Amino acid sequence: MNGEVAKAPELYKDGRRLDGRALDELRPIKIEARVLNDADGSAYIEWGKNKILAGVYGPSECIPRHDQSLYRSVIRCRYNMAPFSGLEEHGKGGPSRRSKELSKVIKEAFENVIISENFPKTQIEIFVEVLQSDGGTRCAALTAAAVALADAGIPMKDLICAVAVGKIAGHMAVDPSKEEDNFGESDMPIAFSLRTGEILLFQMDGLLTKEELAKGFSLARAAAEKIHKIQVDAIKKVYTEPKEERLLLIK
Amino acid sequence: MTHSRIVIPGELLSDRAEQIPYAFVEKGKTYSTVVGLFSEGKLVPLEGPYEPLEGDIVVGVISEVKFSGYSVEINSPYIAFLSSREIRERYSMGDAILARISMVDEVKNIELSDAKKLPQGRLVKSSSVKIPRIIGKKNSMISLLQSATGCEIYAGRNGYIWISGKGDQSLAERAIRIIEVQAHTQGLTDRIAAFLKSHSKG
Numbered sequence: 001m002n003g004e005v006a007k008a009p010e011l012y013k014d015g016r017r018l019d020g021r022a023l024d025e026l027r028p029i030k031i032e033a034r035v036l037n038d039a040d041g042s043a044y045i046e047w048g049k050n051k052i053l054a055g056v057y058g059p060s061e062c063i064p065r066h067d068q069s070l071y072r073s074v075i076r077c078r079y080n081m082a083p084f085s086g087l088e089e090h091g092k093g094g095p096s097r098r099s100k101e102l103s104k105v106i107k108e109a110f111e112n113v114i115i116s117e118n119f120p121k122t123q124i125e126i127f128v129e130v131l132q133s134d135g136g137t138r139c140a141a142l143t144a145a146a147v148a149l150a151d152a153g154i155p156m157k158d159l160i161c162a163v164a165v166g167k168i169a170g171h172m173a174v175d176p177s178k179e180e181d182n183f184g185e186s187d188m189p190i191a192f193s194l195r196t197g198e199i200l201l202f203q204m205d206g207l208l209t210k211e212e213l214a215k216g217f218s219l220a221r222a223a224a225e226k227i228h229k230i231q232v233d234a235i236k237k238v239y240t241e242p243k244e245e246r247l248l249l250i251k
Numbered sequence: 252m253t254h255s256r257i258v259i260p261g262e263l264l265s266d267r268a269e270q271i272p273y274a275f276v277e278k279g280k281t282y283s284t285v286v287g288l289f290s291e292g293k294l295v296p297l298e299g300p301y302e303p304l305e306g307d308i309v310v311g312v313i314s315e316v317k318f319s320g321y322s323v324e325i326n327s328p329y330i331a332f333l334s335s336r337e338i339r340e341r342y343s344m345g346d347a348i349l350a351r352i353s354m355v356d357e358v359k360n361i362e363l364s365d366a367k368k369l370p371q372g373r374l375v376k377s378s379s380v381k382i383p384r385i386i387g388k389k390n391s392m393i394s395l396l397q398s399a400t401g402c403e404i405y406a407g408r409n410g411y412i413w414i415s416g417k418g419d420q421s422l423a424e425r426a427i428r429i430i431e432v433q434a435h436t437q438g439l440t441d442r443i444a445a446f447l448k449s450h451s452k453g
Contacts, residue, residue, distance in 0.1 A: 014358055018273065040300075041298070052342075058328070059300055061326050061329075061330075070358050089278045094272075115275070115284055118302065119300070119359075120357075120358050120359055121328070121329070121355060121358060121359060122328040123330075126355060150259060150260050150285075151286070151287050151298060152298060152299075153285055153286065153298030153299025153300065154285075154295055154299070154300075155260070155273065155284035155285050155286065155299070155379070156260040156284060157260065157275065157277075157282070157283075158261030158282075159259055159260045159261050159372070193261070195261045195282065196259075196277075203312075227407060232259050235257075235259055235286055236257050237259055238260075239297065239435050240257075242432060
């Protein structure tokens with residue numbers, strides 16, 4: 001970048017955002033469950049320009065054994081960005097401070113809903129691969145991982161989902177894209193358990209007033225309802241509209 | 252079979268506290284924990300791991316020969332143990348057996364008993380949640396499979412199925428794969444009967 005500071009684009013103009021969305025509008029989201037043959041559960045999500053694969057294995061014997069618990073299953077998560085997933089420091093791939101952090105927060109969100117007491121001495125592994133990133137990958141990753149876990153038949157107290165809200169050009173807006181995140185004032189990813197209204201992940205970058213936080217919160221909550229519906233549809237579709245290759249078996 | 256609906260984890264099943272397998276109760280209401288079919292107060296999971304229970308008849312594969320017995324792989328996260336005292340025959344690694352789970356403790360140590368070596372055949376790895384459908388109501392599906400293919404079929408609770416005998420084993424395996432993907436649909440026995448009829452030799 002030659003030390004130049006990129007010029008901030010005009011993020012909000014005439015009631016429209018950069019990509020033409022309204023403030024409370026999500027990017028288009030598509031989820032498909034059961035996309036991998038050899039994982040116990042899997043899901044693929046396209047969230048705007050984000051493309052993310054999630055695979056779940058387990059419960060299986062926990063290795064190494066000193067990590068085992070006699071009381072519950074150990075939940076593990078690996079969030080990883082593919083080397084070609086994006087530009088700049090996000091796109092380098094491999095383990096990094098950032099991917100460690102996201103693995104940890106996603107794992108901790110799921111520890112609240114997975115009924116792990118059913119499977120002592122085991123592990124449940126969640127793998128998330130970001131193929132293409134465009135802001136909000138942790139929310140998209142968590143949303144896809146929830147579908148993959150349900151697909152694997154792992155007992156959970158709720159199907160959780162996540163969405164971010166940001167402050168762009170002085171307005172609270174749901175689901176900020178990469179530009180809005182980079183040039184906006186604040187970014188706040190939140191994961192919900194909608195059944196109870198609990199918050200399972202809550203982070204914030206930048207500064208917000210109390211009122212802005214409350215506004216962002218209700219925006220996120222309303223968006224989460226929409227995302228949850230897409231998740232449910234994706235899971236049901238596995239059974240109501242099975243893929244052609246599965247139907248080919250009968251002939 | 253009456254009309255049933257597909258439920259997802261966290262979906263409300265009942266406004267009262269009810270004891271339903273694969274469901275949980277919170278604040279006096281009952282919710283599902285799995286993706287499953289729900290009808291008339293019964294929740295049948297569509298996916299999920301095998302949870303060993305005492306008394307289950309399982310098909311297992313000997314994975315290790317030990318001084319005092321055998322480790323047996325039973326399609327679960329936990330390895331079962333079969334003591335030499337329980338049996339008269341000797342097994343070697345890779346042998347398939349039919350056995351009963353005689354004990355499961357709180358940390359899921361599993362012991363087997365009443366083992367019997369299975370005759371020459373093939374192992375079909377299915378899932379424990381599909382087994383009720385593969386067996387069918389009053390064994391209707393499995394006896395249909397056996398009579399139409401001429402095979403002997405042993406379906407373990409754990410999701411492993413052993414096919415042996417002189418019959419058409421490949422056809423039996425294909426039929427089982429079809430039952431697997433269509434386990435949640437209705438009128439399956441009739442469709443399988445038609446499939447077997449159109450594909451059986453002679």
